[in-house]
Amino acid sequence: MGEGFGIDHLPYGVFSTRGSAPRVGVRYADTVVDVSTVRPQLDRPALNDFMALGPEAWAETRSDIAGQVEAGALPAFPADEVALHLPFTVGDYVDFYASLHHASNVGRIFRPDQEPLLPNWRHLPVGYHGRGGTVVVSGTPVVRPCGQRKGPHESAPTYGPSRRLDIEAELGFVIGVGSELGSRIGVDELQDHVFGVVGLNDWSARDIQAWEYVPLGPFLGKSFATSVSAWVTPLAALAAARTELPEQDPAPLPYLAGGHALDVDVAVVLDGDVVSRPPYRTMYWSPAQMLAHLTVNGASTRTGDLFASGTISGPEPDTRGSFLELSWGGKEPFAGGRTFLEDGDEVVLRYSAPGTGGGRITLGEVAGRIEPALP
Amino acid sequence: MGEGFGIDHLPYGVFSTRGSAPRVGVRYADTVVDVSTVRPQLDRPALNDFMALGPEAWAETRSDIAGQVEAGALPAFPADEVALHLPFTVGDYVDFYASLHHASNVGRIFRPDQEPLLPNWRHLPVGYHGRGGTVVVSGTPVVRPCGQRKGPHESAPTYGPSRRLDIEAELGFVIGVGSELGSRIGVDELQDHVFGVVGLNDWSARDIQAWEYVPLGPFLGKSFATSVSAWVTPLAALAAARTELPEQDPAPLPYLAGGHALDVDVAVVLDGDVVSRPPYRTMYWSPAQMLAHLTVNGASTRTGDLFASGTISGPEPDTRGSFLELSWGGKEPFAGGRTFLEDGDEVVLRYSAPGTGGGRITLGEVAGRIEPALP
Numbered sequence: 001m002g003e004g005f006g007i008d009h010l011p012y013g014v015f016s017t018r019g020s021a022p023r024v025g026v027r028y029a030d031t032v033v034d035v036s037t038v039r040p041q042l043d044r045p046a047l048n049d050f051m052a053l054g055p056e057a058w059a060e061t062r063s064d065i066a067g068q069v070e071a072g073a074l075p076a077f078p079a080d081e082v083a084l085h086l087p088f089t090v091g092d093y094v095d096f097y098a099s100l101h102h103a104s105n106v107g108r109i110f111r112p113d114q115e116p117l118l119p120n121w122r123h124l125p126v127g128y129h130g131r132g133g134t135v136v137v138s139g140t141p142v143v144r145p146c147g148q149r150k151g152p153h154e155s156a157p158t159y160g161p162s163r164r165l166d167i168e169a170e171l172g173f174v175i176g177v178g179s180e181l182g183s184r185i186g187v188d189e190l191q192d193h194v195f196g197v198v199g200l201n202d203w204s205a206r207d208i209q210a211w212e213y214v215p216l217g218p219f220l221g222k223s224f225a226t227s228v229s230a231w232v233t234p235l236a237a238l239a240a241a242r243t244e245l246p247e248q249d250p251a252p253l254p255y256l257a258g259g260h261a262l263d264v265d266v267a268v269v270l271d272g273d274v275v276s277r278p279p280y281r282t283m284y285w286s287p288a289q290m291l292a293h294l295t296v297n298g299a300s301t302r303t304g305d306l307f308a309s310g311t312i313s314g315p316e317p318d319t320r321g322s323f324l325e326l327s328w329g330g331k332e333p334f335a336g337g338r339t340f341l342e343d344g345d346e347v348v349l350r351y352s353a354p355g356t357g358g359g360r361i362t363l364g365e366v367a368g369r370i371e372p373a374l375p
Numbered sequence: 376m377g378e379g380f381g382i383d384h385l386p387y388g389v390f391s392t393r394g395s396a397p398r399v400g401v402r403y404a405d406t407v408v409d410v411s412t413v414r415p416q417l418d419r420p421a422l423n424d425f426m427a428l429g430p431e432a433w434a435e436t437r438s439d440i441a442g443q444v445e446a447g448a449l450p451a452f453p454a455d456e457v458a459l460h461l462p463f464t465v466g467d468y469v470d471f472y473a474s475l476h477h478a479s480n481v482g483r484i485f486r487p488d489q490e491p492l493l494p495n496w497r498h499l500p501v502g503y504h505g506r507g508g509t510v511v512v513s514g515t516p517v518v519r520p521c522g523q524r525k526g527p528h529e530s531a532p533t534y535g536p537s538r539r540l541d542i543e544a545e546l547g548f549v550i551g552v553g554s555e556l557g558s559r560i561g562v563d564e565l566q567d568h569v570f571g572v573v574g575l576n577d578w579s580a581r582d583i584q585a586w587e588y589v590p591l592g593p594f595l596g597k598s599f600a601t602s603v604s605a606w607v608t609p610l611a612a613l614a615a616a617r618t619e620l621p622e623q624d625p626a627p628l629p630y631l632a633g634g635h636a637l638d639v640d641v642a643v644v645l646d647g648d649v650v651s652r653p654p655y656r657t658m659y660w661s662p663a664q665m666l667a668h669l670t671v672n673g674a675s676t677r678t679g680d681l682f683a684s685g686t687i688s689g690p691e692p693d694t695r696g697s698f699l700e701l702s703w704g705g706k707e708p709f710a711g712g713r714t715f716l717e718d719g720d721e722v723v724l725r726y727s728a729p730g731t732g733g734g735r736i737t738l739g740e741v742a743g744r745i746e747p748a749l750p
Binding site (some may be wrong): 091092094097118120123124126127128129130131132133134136143145146147148150156157159181182184205208211212213214215216217218219220221223224225250253254255293294296297298299300301302305374 | 466467469472493495498499501502503504505506507508509511518520521522523525531532534556557559580583586587588589590591592593594595596598599600625628629630668669671672673674675676677680749
């Protein structure tokens with residue numbers, strides 16, 4: 001289980017052992033290494049104070065920790081014997097819609113007779129605010145949400161448990177250093193603000209969403225839970241995963257011109273079987289473009305703000321990042337007859353990328369099991 | 376200036392005097408009374424710790440403070456000599472769309488040939504998440520935001536300052552006691568969770584919003600600033616303002632059946648002149664219905680979460696709560712030739728309601744002046 005957690009990775013998380021207070025650790029091989037003595041800001045139940053220190057402190061601390069880990073100078077616990085907590089206190093959570101293949105698939109499924117992409121899609125990274133308070137750590141059970149649903153042939157909505165519960169396999173980006181109200185973060189300034197990357201599952205109740213979302217966007221269809229990995233991979237550990245963006249046509253406006261893709265492989269695992277392999281490198285909009293767009297109107301950002309990519313879907317059917325797409329709106333069952341999530345299903349999102357040490361690193365996984373709706 | 380701030384009101388805020396730390400005070404007549412010695416949770420730079428104590432502590436403290444204020448036992452400062460701060464740390468911010476007249480007007484302006492209300496509108500309080508991190512206190516200047524705008528006759532979007540900057544006159548509701556993930560707040564439980572009410576201006580860049588909002592809703596057209604009053608009126612001070620809701624047709628689903636309207640009068644003041652008088656009592660969805668809906672999917676709430684009503688518009692033209700409606704999409708100038716906001720404009724939202732003492736109370740005003748876009 002320690003594969004991908006070598007000295008070139010060292011993701012940060014918050015852990016506790018029986019009877020001890022939550023504090024910061026790094027994952028190394030099969031262990032969680034207690035780094036709370038390395039800096040005062042690491043002896044905390046959340047990464048926020050450390051993330052706020054900025055890129056120089058991040059680099060220095062990372063190098064410090066690597067040295068002490070290699071020297072065996074820090075206490076280490078077997079990874080399967082510690083409890084992992086939400087690694088940072090979440091401020092605002094923004095979810096984008098940055099995959100061309102995902103946006104096109106959704107358009108084809110819901111508006112089969114029209115142009116799949118809406119007119120704004122190629123001009124800006126479409127996004128919306130989600131609920132920061134319901135971001136939960138990997139492993140937290142997901143209770144099937146209730147709400148209003150109305151089928152196309154029903155005359156009125158009914159209340160009840162969602163019948164079209166879905167996943168969205170995404171990557172999330174965590175702000176370390178915020179920005180002031182009225183200022184902007186340039187498209188070349190990502191690394192001055194983003195501390196690291198998490199895996200993210202934007203659980204979605206498609207029937208609730210379909211009925212509620214006009215004209216103000218998704219609300220209760222998403223706000224019941226968003227799961228993130230317990231491990232935050234520092235941006236520095238993804239240096240070897242930087243790659244070229246796909247061609248953007250039309251050319252983005254100057255404030256959006258820049259950024260790079262990340263060569264992160266994703267696997268969607270349903271009840272133990274890999275059902276899809278979305279490739280993050282195919283995303284149309286880069287993380288740097290998303291952040292530049294988010295702040296172009298002068299919106300401030302804070303330590304702990306989280307922005308996510310939106311569903312990662314590649315061009316091939318077996319690289320789609322949602323069950324909505326994998327089952328083509330529920331009409332084409334996949335993986336031996338599956339459409340949407342059933343009670344008891346467990347979904348695990350796995351992520352890997354080239355590491356700086358020549359091999360691959362394994363980003364934190366995102367797991368969740370569906371529990372029945374409340375009576 | 377002390378009218379409406381009698382002993383039956385006593386709204387809470389956070390203030391500081393020169394060289395002193397921000398702490399909680401109440402507004403009484405022309406003064407701000409320092410209540411930081413009344414409870415340890417009031418000697419804080421935000422109301423959150425106090426709000427988290429719950430309804431019994433709120434009632435006891437309110438009665439305590441009223442006694443001490445009447446006895447002149449607490450330090451008081453002239454209201455125009457203290458600095459007022461954002462009164463609470465904002466968690467998640469949700470904005471609803473609860474006025475039938477506003478939603479109908481917007482429908483008529485943007486889709487003149489269609490049914491003005493969308494099919495879901497009478498079945499649920501439509502809402503979306505806004506940006507909690509850009510909620511600012513009354514008096515904070517509002518810098519005209521930049522972004523992408525595309526007119527209907529333009530072939531591509533351009534980047535620049537918003538040309539259709541607007542207000543939305545709203546009421547906001549502040550959560551004191553949160554609720555757990557997986558639980559619901561019943562429509563009869565508002566008073567167990569909501570601490571108080573603020574005035575709120577949901578500044579809106581209509582041209583940015585119009586281009587970006589499909590399919591995921593408003594984003595940068597709203598996220599640059601949302602202003603709230605410096606004073607939070609406790610729910611108890613609005614007991615005499617409770618009134619019947621307008622008829623709801625169709626009858627709401629059982630989880631939404633309940634709540635009451637609030638008889639709060641609003642005045643929109645542009646550069647010193649009242650240009651509209653929106654009546655909150657005409658709102659279709661009650662605050663209790665909005666909160667029950669927000670949590671029906673099991674979404675948790677936290678101390679400091681804020682939910683707002685959406686634009687308050689009454690049935691008559693001079694009771695509309697946005698310039699979009701007052702100028703009918705910019706086509707019918709109002710107030711001597713005005714359409715959208717110009718640089719240097721100052722907007723003040725004023726609110727009043729029946730008090731429990733027989734007279735009226737004045738809720739905290741929401742003021743903001745438009746500054747030119749950044750170069």
